[in-house]
Structures are given as structure tokens and as C-alpha cells.
Amino acid sequence: MHIPDGYLSPSTCAVMAAGATPFWLIALRRLRALLNARLVPMLSLFSAFSFVIMMFNLPLPGGTTGHAVGMGIGAIVLGPWASILAISVALLIQALFFGDGGITCYGANCFNMAIVGSLGAYWIYRMLAARSDLTAPRRIAAAALAGYLAINISALCAAIEFGIQPALFHDETGAPLYAPYPLSIAVPAMLIGHLAFAGLAEAVISGGVVAYLQRANPALLRTSAPNAAIGTFAETEPRSGSVWAALRPLWIGLALMMILTPLGLLAAGSAWGEWGVEDFKNPDVREQMTVASHGIAPPAEPPRGLEKLASLWTAPFPDYAPTFLKSAQLGYILSAMMGVGLIIVLCLLIGWIFRLFARGENDPLGSPS
Amino acid sequence: MSCACLRGSGRKRAPFIERTVAGLLEVIEQSATADTLARADGLLQKLDPRVKILGTLLLIVAATASRFLWIVAAIFFIAVALAIFSKVPLRLLASRVWLGVLLFTGVIALPSVVLTPGKTAATLPLVHLAVTQQGLRSAAFLISRAETAATLALLLVLCTPWPHVLRALRVLRVPVVFVTILGMAHRYVFLLLRLAGDLLEARRARDIGPMNGAMRRRVATASAGVLLEKSLALSGDVFSAMQSRGFTGEVFLLDDFSLRAADWWALAAFALIGGSALWMGH
Numbered sequence: 001m002h003i004p005d006g007y008l009s010p011s012t013c014a015v016m017a018a019g020a021t022p023f024w025l026i027a028l029r030r031l032r033a034l035l036n037a038r039l040v041p042m043l044s045l046f047s048a049f050s051f052v053i054m055m056f057n058l059p060l061p062g063g064t065t066g067h068a069v070g071m072g073i074g075a076i077v078l079g080p081w082a083s084i085l086a087i088s089v090a091l092l093i094q095a096l097f098f099g100d101g102g103i104t105c106y107g108a109n110c111f112n113m114a115i116v117g118s119l120g121a122y123w124i125y126r127m128l129a130a131r132s133d134l135t136a137p138r139r140i141a142a143a144a145l146a147g148y149l150a151i152n153i154s155a156l157c158a159a160i161e162f163g164i165q166p167a168l169f170h171d172e173t174g175a176p177l178y179a180p181y182p183l184s185i186a187v188p189a190m191l192i193g194h195l196a197f198a199g200l201a202e203a204v205i206s207g208g209v210v211a212y213l214q215r216a217n218p219a220l221l222r223t224s225a226p227n228a229a230i231g232t233f234a235e236t237e238p239r240s241g242s243v244w245a246a247l248r249p250l251w252i253g254l255a256l257m258m259i260l261t262p263l264g265l266l267a268a269g270s271a272w273g274e275w276g277v278e279d280f281k282n283p284d285v286r287e288q289m290t291v292a293s294h295g296i297a298p299p300a301e302p303p304r305g306l307e308k309l310a311s312l313w314t315a316p317f318p319d320y321a322p323t324f325l326k327s328a329q330l331g332y333i334l335s336a337m338m339g340v341g342l343i344i345v346l347c348l349l350i351g352w353i354f355r356l357f358a359r360g361e362n363d364p365l366g367s368p369s
Numbered sequence: 370m371s372c373a374c375l376r377g378s379g380r381k382r383a384p385f386i387e388r389t390v391a392g393l394l395e396v397i398e399q400s401a402t403a404d405t406l407a408r409a410d411g412l413l414q415k416l417d418p419r420v421k422i423l424g425t426l427l428l429i430v431a432a433t434a435s436r437f438l439w440i441v442a443a444i445f446f447i448a449v450a451l452a453i454f455s456k457v458p459l460r461l462l463a464s465r466v467w468l469g470v471l472l473f474t475g476v477i478a479l480p481s482v483v484l485t486p487g488k489t490a491a492t493l494p495l496v497h498l499a500v501t502q503q504g505l506r507s508a509a510f511l512i513s514r515a516e517t518a519a520t521l522a523l524l525l526v527l528c529t530p531w532p533h534v535l536r537a538l539r540v541l542r543v544p545v546v547f548v549t550i551l552g553m554a555h556r557y558v559f560l561l562l563r564l565a566g567d568l569l570e571a572r573r574a575r576d577i578g579p580m581n582g583a584m585r586r587r588v589a590t591a592s593a594g595v596l597l598e599k600s601l602a603l604s605g606d607v608f609s610a611m612q613s614r615g616f617t618g619e620v621f622l623l624d625d626f627s628l629r630a631a632d633w634w635a636l637a638a639f640a641l642i643g644g645s646a647l648w649m650g651h
Binding site: 004005006007009010013024028032038039040041042043044045046047048049051052053055056057058059060061073077085089090092093095096097098099102103104166171173174175176177178179180181185204205207208209211212213216217220 | 385388389392393396399400403426429430432433434436465466470473474478480481484485486487488502503504506507508510511513514515517518519522523525526531534544546547549550551552553554555556557558560561562565582585586587589590591592593594595596597598600601603604605607608611
């Protein structure tokens with residue numbers, strides 16, 4: 001997420017810094033009016049806190065660990081404007097002192113993480129938490145989701161900045177001068193990592209700190225919920241053995257989806273690009289391919305590479321139609337059940353492997369103190 | 370030092386608390402190294418911080434803006450020469466910048482050698498993927514720029530005491546309030562780093578059994594929550610202390626730097642090199 005120097009052109013960096021400047025000025029003006037003399041110590045301490053929190057190694061679901069930016073918790077506890085300034089200062093210390101994030105890209109990094117992240121997290125949190133009590137479990141979920149979505153929006157901004165570089169800045173031979181990947185690669189590449197890992201870290205820290213503050217100091221949640229009642233805190237200890245029960249709505253939804261899979265049979269034609277070798281020899285399918293490709297006829301012969309690779313693996317249930325079943329609908333449902341079953345087994349296996357590794361880590365007597 | 374003990378436990382994978390504490394300690398160690406180097410009797414250390422900031426920034430912009438690889442390479446070698454004359458160990462630059470940037474940017478740049486369309490330079494055996502000249506050039510640009518800029522940035526910080534960097538930021542017209550916040554934040558970063566380390570170690574000392582994932586997350590987020598409460602409480606104490614000394618919200622910084630002949634020569638050299646690189650690289 002921290003863009004280093006050299007990834008963005010100087011003109012992009014200048015535009016991003018110019019885009020960030022009004023937000024910094026507005027934030028400074030608003031906070032000066034609100035805090036007056038308290039501004040300097042409060043922002044200094046919160047910037048220092050933001051810096052330290054970025055260094056926390058957070059245990060994530062699935063056994064891995066990750067680092068968060070703290071944009072969610074900053075926006076919730078201090079409000080978006082103070083969070084913008086505090087995270088900007090933390091990013092400057094990181095860039096200048098620890099080389100994390102480029103100096104020329106400082107404006108872009110602040111725009112993505114401090115500005116878009118803080119404003120996004122704040123509005124998502126307020127929208128999701130609505131008028132619930134300060135100690136309502138809903139606020140924990142809202143904070144976690146706000147952190148998760150905010151960091152993904154920030155990542156999307158960074159991906160767009162990367163993705164426009166090759167089109168705008170290349171030499172006479174066509175070689176990209178900065179980030180080399182177009183939007184079609186940059187956006188999925190950035191988002192996959194953030195949806196899967198970085199987003200989880202942000203969700204854990206945002207939801208976790210809100211849960212802690214609800215127990216310890218709910219008044220600190222007042223900035224982003226000025227009219228909410230304190231409420232009564234309900235201890236939400238997870239009941240042992242209730243993991244499967246807690247996921248009941250998910251299982252019901254999954255079962256419903258499996259039952260509805262035969263709906264795919266209603267769709268006419270074949271999915272674009274999912275053609276097999278045989279389809280290139282079938283005149284009817286060839287016509288469908290031409291129509292689906294806006295009048296461009298497919299090649300007369302199947303592509304050689306496709307022909308070669310198609311014989312490498314034969315699916316046990318080709319086209320979701322097991323050979324031993326005559327009903328297409330039942331074939332779809334059985335395929336869905338098999339697919340879901342395999343994924344669950346795979347997840348359990350991965351979880352078991354992670355637990356096996358984690359067991360070694362958690363032996364408190366095994367290390368000197 | 371307790372943190373050093375944790376590091377030296379010899380275990381293959383440290384638990385999350387120990388990894389976090391080790392990371393916090395590393396920051397403090399890096400800061401101590403920077404303090405020591407900033408006091409060394411080297412070329413950059415002798416220069417006025419304003420000259421160093423402007424010069425370094427000019428060279429970073431020149432390296433970033435150049436459309437020619439040889440110019441980026443030339444600036445990189447100038448940075449290495451500056452490091453040698455400033456008594457900054459190249460091993461330190463290699464471990465803190467060159468290797469990390471090469472690994473991080475290298476992984477990002479590597480697919481571009483086959484994904485960038487262009488003239489085929491070679492074909493990879495087994496996978497039969499074409500490596501393009503444009504892809505190689507693009508990867509070389511990305512890695513060399515990132516290495517050069519990161520080297521220059523680290524040199525600036527290693528050869529300049531942090532308070533001087535802050536005061537010199539004023540020449541870039543950074544608002545005085547922002548500079549003051551930056552200075553105070555930097556000071557309190559180290560206090561909070563130690564506080565976070567103590568918190569986590571105290572928590573770890575009370576562990577009597579293995580923790581599952583949910584418990585570990587609760588420990589980490591509760592520690593972050595405690596740190597947040599302490600930070601905000603401390604900001605109140607600091608404000609009271611500042612107020613008792615007459616602080617009313619107006620910030621003044623002493624700007625007692627003065628340029629000597631050597632600083633003017635250095636400024637001219639930076640301007641000549643940076644300006645030439647910008648002009649030729651455009």
C-alpha cells in the first residue's frame with residue numbers, strides 16, 4: 001500500500017499532492033477551530049499512536065499475520081479530519097525516517113490512505129452503525145467492515161494510479177517508464193491481496209479496538225456517534241462448540257444456492273471464451289460463438305495450444321453432468337454438492353495445517369522469558 | 370534486555386507478541402544507528418540540513434523523472450559515493466535498502482518482462498514465454514529508480530539529526546504547525562514504542578497456556594486499545610504541561626542555521642548535477 005519512489009511519474013505525484021493539499025488545509029482549519037491550543041499535543045500523540053499501531057503484528061483468521069494502517073480506528077475515535085492529519089504525519093515519519101513509502105509519492109500515499117481511507121472508514125462506520133448504542137455489538141461489526149472496506153477503497157485508488165502509468169508514460173519503444181501494469185492487471189493484483197489479507201488486518205484492529213473501548217472506555221467512541229446512547233454492555237464471549245451454530249445462516253444460504261444451481265440451464269448458448277475443442281467443429285456452436293463475438297467468426301481449426309492442453313485433464317463431471325445421471329437438474333445439484341464439499345474439506349485441511357504450525361508457537365514454556 | 374532475549378530464543382517462528390516486540394525494538398535500534406551516524410565526521414554530516422534536503426530532493430526528482438537508464442544509474446553511483454564520503458557503511462545500505470527494495474520491487478517487476486508487449490529479446494525455456502525488450506527496460510527502470518530514491522532518502526536521514534530535518538522542512542514552506550506536530554510525534558513514537566513493548570511483554574509474562582487465534586486477536590487489539598487510551602491521556606498531560614509553560618497555541622521555531630561557503634558550494638554542486646540530470650533526462 002505504501003507506494004515507493006519510482007512507481008509513479010513526477011507529474012502523477014504532483015497531481016496527487018495537489019489533490020491532498022485542500023484536505024490537509026480543511027482538516028487543519030477545522031481542528032484549529034475545534035481544539036485550539038490542544039491541537040498540537042493531541043495530533044502529535046495520535047500520530048505517534050498511528051505509527052506504532054502500523055507496526056503491530058496482528059494475528060488474522062486462518063493463521064497468518066498482517067499489519068494494519070489504523071485508518072478505521074483513527075476515523076472512529078478522532079473523526080475523519082484529525083485522522084487525516086494524524087495518519088499523514090505518521091506516513092511522513094515512515095517515509096523520511098524508515099524509507100517506507102516514497103518521498104515523491106508522499107502526496108499519493110496520503111491521498112490513498114490518510115484521506116480516502118479516513119473519510120471512507122468514517123462514513124461507512126456511521127452508515128452501518130446508524131443510531132445503535134455505543135456499546136452495541138453492531139458497532140463492532142460496523143467498525144470491522146468500515147476498516148475492511150476503507151483499506152480496499154484505498155488500495156483501489158493506488159491500483160488506479162499504478163494502472164494509468166503505462167498508458168500515459170512510456171518511451172518511444174513503448175516500454176513503460178513507471179509502474180508497468182495496465183489497469184486490467186494492476187486493479188485485480190492490488191485488490192486480491194487487500195481483500196484477502198490487508199483488509200482482514202484492518203478489520204481486526206478496527207473491530208477489536210472498538211470492542212475493547214466498549215468495555216473499557218465507551219466515551220472515546222463518542223466523536224463518531226455524538227447522539228448515541230451509551231447502552232448496556234453485553235459480554236459477547238463466544239460459547240464453546242457454537243462455531244457451527246453461529247454459521248447457521250451461512251449454511252442455509254449455501255444450501256439454497258446449491259438447490260438453485262440448475263437455474264444455469266435456463267441460460268441460452270455457451271459462456272463466452274469457455275469453449276472446448278469440440279465446439280470449434282460444431283456448426284451450431286460456431287454460429288453462437290460468432291454471434292457472441294460481435295460477428296467475428298472463430299478460427300476454422302481449434303487453437304493448437306487449446307487442443308494440446310485439453311487432453312491433459314478430463315473432468316469427472318464434464319459440463320456439470322455426471323455420466324451416470326440422466327437428469328440435468330440433478331447433475332447440477334450433485335456437482336454443486338461435490339464442489340462445496342471439496343472446498344470445505346480443503347479449508348479444514350488448510351486450517352489443520354495452520355493449527356499444527358501454530359501449536360509450536362504457542363508453547364509458553366518453550367521459550368526463555 | 371528482555372527484547373534481545375526474545376530474539377535469541379532460537380525458535381523457528383516467534384509468536385505474534387514476540388514478533389511485534391522484535392519489530393518495535395528494531396525501530397528503536399534503527400533510530401540509535403541513525404543518531405550515531407548523524408554525529409560522524411563525514412561529508413553530508415558537515416552540510417547545512419537545508420542544503421541536504423533540497424539537494425537530496427532534487428536528485429530524487431531527477432532520478433524519478435529521467436527517461437534514460439544511464440542517468441538513473443549515474444545518480445545511484447553519486448549516492449553511493451556520497452555514502453562512502455559520509456562514512457555510511459555500504460553494508461548498512463545493502464541490508465536496509467538495496468536488498469529489501471530489490472526483493473520487493475523485483476517481485477513486482479518480474480512478471481512485466483513477459484507481460485509487457487514488444488520485441489522479443491529471449492524465450493524462456495520450458496514455459497515458452499517471450500521476454501520482451503520493453504519488459505526488461507521497464508523492469509530496469511522500476512528497480513533502478515526505487516533503489517536510487519530509497520538510497521538517497523536513507524542517506525539524508527542517516528546523516529542528519531532528526532530535529533535538523535524538521536527545522537529544515539521549513540525551507541520547503543511546510544506549515545510550522547505541521548512541523549511542530551511532526552517533531553512531537555517523532556519524540557512520542559519512541560515513548561509509545563517502549564510502552565507497547567512493555568504492554569505486550571507484560572501480557573506475555575502472564576500467559577499460562579497456548580492461545581487460540583481468537584484469543585491472540587483479542588490480546589493484540591486490547592493492547593492497541595490500551596495504547597490508544599494511554600496516548601490520548603498522555604496528550605492531555607502534555608497539553609497541561611505546555612500550558613503551564615505559557616503555551617497558547619502559537620508555535621514558534623528557532624531557525625538558527627547559517628550557510629557557510631562549503632554549503633554554498635555543495636548547493637551549487639547539487640543544483641548542477643540535479644539540473645543537468647533533469648535537463649538531459651527529459
